[in-house]
Structures are given as structure tokens and as C-alpha cells.
Amino acid sequence: SQTIHQWPATLVQPVGSPLSLECTVEGTSNPNLYWYRQAAGRGLQLLFYSVGIGQISSEVPQNLSASRPQDRQFILSSKKLLLSDSGFYLCAWSVRGGVGDTEAFFGQGTRLTVV
Amino acid sequence: QQQVKQSPQSLIVQKGGISIINCAYENTAFDYFPWYQQFPGKGPALLIAIRPDVSEKKEGRFTISFNKSAKQFSLHIMDSQPGDSATYFCAASRDTGRRALTFGSGTRLQVQP
Numbered sequence A: 001s002q003t004i005h006q007w008p009a010t011l012v013q014p015v016g017s018p019l020s021l022e023c024t025v026e027g028t029s030n031p032n033l034y035w036y037r038q039a040a041g042r043g044l045q046l047l048f049y050s051v052g053i054g055q056i057s058s059e060v061p062q063n064l065s066a067s068r069p070q071d072r073q074f075i076l077s078s079k080k081l082l083l084s085d086s087g088f089y090l091c092a093w094s095v096r097g098g099v100g101d102t103e104a105f106f107g108q109g110t111r112l113t114v115v
Numbered sequence B: 001q002q003q004v005k006q007s008p009q010s011l012i013v014q015k016g017g018i019s020i021i022n023c024a025y026e027n028t029a030f031d032y033f034p035w036y037q038q039f040p041g042k043g044p045a046l047l048i049a050i051r052p053d054v055s056e057k058k059e060g061r062f063t064i065s066f067n068k069s070a071k072q073f074s075l076h077i078m079d080s081q082p083g084d085s086a087t088y089f090c091a092a093s094r095d096t097g098r099r100a101l102t103f104g105s106g107t108r109l110q111v112q113p
Helices: none
Strands: A003-007 A010-013 A019-026 A032-038 A044-052 A055-058 A065-070 A073-078 A087-094 A110-114 B004-007 B010-014 B019-025 B033-038 B045-050 B056-059 B062-067 B072-077 B086-092 B107-112
Touching: A003 A087, A010 A019, A019 A032, A019 A087, A019 A110, A032 A073, A044 A065, A044 A073, A055 A065, A073 A087, B004 B086, B010 B019, B019 B033, B019 B086, B019 B107, B033 B062, B045 B056, B045 B062, B045 B072, B072 B086
Parallel strands: A010 A110, B010 B107
Antiparallel strands: A003 A019, A019 A073, A032 A044, A032 A087, A044 A055, A065 A073, A087 A110, B004 B019, B019 B072, B033 B045, B033 B086, B056 B062, B062 B072, B086 B107
């Protein structure tokens, strides 16, 4: 069965510090990968999505970047965190290609607080 | 336009009652409409989903009603239980090309015993 791992679960970082959140998927190959952010009491905002190694699409211009060094690994980074980067970050994957259900499977999320 | 509008923002229902959450979309290219359930501190999990070729889909106590001409869809939770208390998100996506989900803003449901 497929599983998605996301870590760390919680993180408190000072303003101006770097960030690296990692997500890995097991049990599937060539997945689409996504990073979402959820602000307190709000919906999920798509930040990045990737259809393959090294292929990253950015949805929202911001202080963050993403990389996909391996097929089932997706990393969210920042060189200098801002207070506005605080939120709940979620990694997700879906089956790539073909016609069918596009169910997205989410990780457990990372609660980031920038202080 | 990629926006999906969801209402209400919050909902309080008595145990055994019917919970109804509504969503509207603008992009006619959307052809997959899932609902996600999220408990505090956890990632969203798929609850039920529908495609435009049917007007209703039922799974247990959960039903999606879909109105293609109005570009609206809704979630009905029958016989609501305290364990259903969670935040519910509607979403939409395309089956081809860009598959990323566009989410509504969420509805916080509280079922009172």
C-alpha cells in the first residue's frame, strides 16, 4: 500500500532562518506531488506541484521554493523565513497520467511557526 | 478562474440532524469534485467524490448532489454524529493536464450531542 511521510510534525523557527521540509512517498512510482499551505481557519492553498524529477510548477510567487531530487521525494525550502510563512504545510500525491480519479493523498502536515 | 466558493464557514447541527455544505465553481473545465474531511492537526482525507456525469452519489450517510448547469455541488451528512465534527473542504480538479486540486475555504462542522 502507498504511504506518505512528512516531517517534522511541528517546527518553530526565527524570522530570517532557513527552512527545509521533506516529504517522501512509498508504494507508488511516478506520482504527482504537491505542497499546500493552510493558514489558520482557512482553506488549502496550492504552493507547488511536480509531475516529475526536477519539474516544479509554482502557483504563488513567494518566499518559498520546492525541489524534487528523486521520484518520490519532494522538498519545500526557504532561504529566509518571514512571519507570514507561518502555517500548516501539507504534502500530497496523486496518480500521474491517464483518465480516472485524481484523488490526492495527504501527509499529516507540518505546523510551522515563525517567531 | 480557478476559484471554488464554499459555504457556510461554520455549522452547528444537533445529533441526528442533517448537515448541508454547499460549493460553487466557475471553471467549466473541472470534472472531478471531491470532499475532504480534516480533523484538527491532521491532513485532509478523501470522504466522497463525484463526476459531472451523475447528479448524485451516496456512500453511507454521506451524499453529494451535483448541479452541472448551476455549477454547484453540495455535501449532505445524514444522521449527523458527534464523531462527524471536523472541517470539511470541497475541491475541484481536472482529469487531464493540471490535476492539482483547488479547494474551497472549508466548513467547520460541530455536531452537538
